[in-house]
Amino acid sequence: MRLIEAREASIAFSGQGHIVIVEISLEAFRARLSSEIFLRDLANPSDQPQMSQQQFSDIFRRALWEAHRKRCLYCGTPLMFKELAIDHVIPEKLIDGPFLDQVRTSHHLVPDFNITGDENLAPSCHPCNWDKLGRLLTPERTALILTRVQEKVSETRRLRKLYEDECGADRAIIRILTALNAGKISWQEITSAIRNYETEQDVFRLNQEIGFLDGGRISSMKKSDINRLLDLPVKLGTDLPEGLRLLKNGDERYVRTSREYRTAKAEGFQPYTNFELKMAGFFELPCAVFTAVEKAQSSTKSFIREPRVGISDLRYVPVSLLPYLNTQPEPDCLTLDDVHAKGALTIRSTTSYSIEFEYGGMIRILVEIMRADLDGDGIEDILLWSYERVIGGSHSFVSVMTLARRSPEAIFEPTDV
Ligand SMILES: [Zn+2]
Numbered sequence: 001m002r003l004i005e006a007r008e009a010s011i012a013f014s015g016q017g018h019i020v021i022v023e024i025s026l027e028a029f030r031a032r033l034s035s036e037i038f039l040r041d042l043a044n045p046s047d048q049p050q051m052s053q054q055q056f057s058d059i060f061r062r063a064l065w066e067a068h069r070k071r072c073l074y075c076g077t078p079l080m081f082k083e084l085a086i087d088h089v090i091p092e093k094l095i096d097g098p099f100l101d102q103v104r105t106s107h108h109l110v111p112d113f114n115i116t117g118d119e120n121l122a123p124s125c126h127p128c129n130w131d132k133l134g135r136l137l138t139p140e141r142t143a144l145i146l147t148r149v150q151e152k153v154s155e156t157r158r159l160r161k162l163y164e165d166e167c168g169a170d171r172a173i174i175r176i177l178t179a180l181n182a183g184k185i186s187w188q189e190i191t192s193a194i195r196n197y198e199t200e201q202d203v204f205r206l207n208q209e210i211g212f213l214d215g216g217r218i219s220s221m222k223k224s225d226i227n228r229l230l231d232l233p234v235k236l237g238t239d240l241p242e243g244l245r246l247l248k249n250g251d252e253r254y255v256r257t258s259r260e261y262r263t264a265k266a267e268g269f270q271p272y273t274n275f276e277l278k279m280a281g282f283f284e285l286p287c288a289v290f291t292a293v294e295k296a297q298s299s300t301k302s303f304i305r306e307p308r309v310g311i312s313d314l315r316y317v318p319v320s321l322l323p324y325l326n327t328q329p330e331p332d333c334l335t336l337d338d339v340h341a342k343g344a345l346t347i348r349s350t351t352s353y354s355i356e357f358e359y360g361g362m363i364r365i366l367v368e369i370m371r372a373d374l375d376g377d378g379i380e381d382i383l384l385w386s387y388e389r390v391i392g393g394s395h396s397f398v399s400v401m402t403l404a405r406r407s408p409e410a411i412f413e414p415t416d417v
Contacts, residue, residue: 054116056086059167063159064123066233067152069254070241072125073145074132078241085129087122089145090115091136107139118153119146162231166216204293207353208369208385210286211235213256226290230259236282244279247272258286274395281398285385288400289369292383296372299380303405304371311366311384311403312350314340316411323362323388335411364388374402375415381405384414 065084072079074087090107094100095115104113114120122145124132137145179185205220213233221229233256236244243256246269253269255261261283271280303309309316314337319330322339330339339345339359348356353368365387374381382403389396403412 053092054088059163060156060160061086063156063163064121064152066159067155068123069243071123072128073122073148074124074128077125079123079125083125085124085126087124087129087132088115089120089122089137089142089149091134092116093134094136103136107136107142118156119150122149158231162228163214165228166214202296202298204296204370204372206289206370208285208367210289221289221293223293223296226294229286230262230290231257233257234261234283234286236279238279240279244271244283245276246270246280255283258283258290262287262291278396281387281396284398284400285369288383288385292370292372292374292402295376296370296374297376297378299373300378302380303408303410304380304382308352309405310353311368311382311412312352312355314355316405317366318411318414320414321364321366321386321412322359323364358391361391362388363391369400375404377404377406379404379406382412 061084062081064086065079065081070079070081071077090103090109090113092115094103103109104111136142176185176190180187180190203220203222206218209217209219210229211217212229213235216232218225218229233243243254243260246253246255246261246264248267248269251269253260253264255264261280265287271277311317315335317336319333319335319339321336322330322345330342330344333339333342336345336357340347344359346358348358348363350356354366356363356365367385367387369383369385371380371382373379374383384401384403386399386401387396401414401416403414405412
């Protein structure tokens with residue numbers, strides 16, 4: 001990186017083939033020169049500022065970026081991952097130089113302050129990174145920036161561990177595929193091992209996949225997966241770098257993971273705008289599934305298996321499952337089959353575990369997510385996901401409930417999760 005030109009109105013920096021023009025007045029530039037020590041002059045007068053020597057893994061870069069809500073720590077600008085630079089707040093060049101002790105004193109650093117440690121690394125946009133050019137900031141500004149870094153160190157470490165664990169899973173899959181390719185194991189050996197594992201471990205299969213921000217998806221899970229999955233950022237319908245905003249008596253909280261959403265809801269935080277309500281819908285499915293799997297047990301009895309009965313069997317689905325926003329009671333009707341027979345309900349599509357129908361100007365989609373004993377009575381229940389919207393309108397509503405069927409004659413009984 002090289003300072004190529006300094007004029008009165010602007011300074012141009014060149015680095016990695018980019019040219020950035022920083023508009024700055026000469027007065028401001030002079031003021032900055034006098035208020036900040038140029039490390040270049042301090043450490044090695046003839047040397048130009050250099051690129052960082054320290055290498056960072058993409059996992060660390062992502063963890064730091066997400067812990068700081070994907071923003072530049074210096075100017076607050078939202079950053080794309082590819083725009084991220086990692087800045088040493090106390091410049092890296094000081095490590096072996098003769099001025100380190102002097103800086104420790106002038107900047108009130110702790111005796112074991114580690115220049116290459118997490119406590120000195122700040123996510124930065126390229127303009128701020130170039131603007132700083134390896135300079136040492138004033139003690140006041142350094143203290144402020146290091147405090148902000150310190151606040152996110154434990155979150156950065158937690159995310160790094162999380163993503164490293166995920167890579168472990170990736171590597172395991174690659175190893176299995178390689179072994180298959182090389183003929184070291186057979187497809188039958190793998191499937192029978194998985195089948196044995198499933199029967200021993202209580203794997204809950206999900207009819208509806210759950211997607212995460214990193215592109216990962218799951219279609220089955222065990223109780224032991226819950227803790228890890230609760231901390232994965234949830235995939236929302238749009239990009240919200242800070243997460244979803246929830247409000248409580250004027251207090252704001254931003255949530256990205258199911259655990260954060262669940263905790264905030266339990267403390268009384270709620271989505272506020274129509275947009276936020278819609279985004280909150282994306283948290284409802286993973287939260288409901290994780291809560292259900294926490295409670296789930298293998299059933300000892302079932303009235304929905306052999307013969308298989310499900311949400312698409314309208315003769316077992318009660319009228320209470322007509323669209324939620326509907327206030328008109330259907331006289332003389334017990335089930336959706338009765339309503340259908342009267343011609344008031346139109347089926348748009350069905351599968352063995354889902355149904356989409358139209359009723360009273362609304363569309364409702366009901367999807368079975370998983371089956372297990374969800375209320376501890378030993379009888380198999382269904383976890384049901386519901387989506388409804390007004391035809392031609394933009395309002396939609398997502399909810400999750402449990403359906404119980406407690407005898408061979410009974411129809412489904414919905415209960416809240
Ligand atoms: Zn910046």
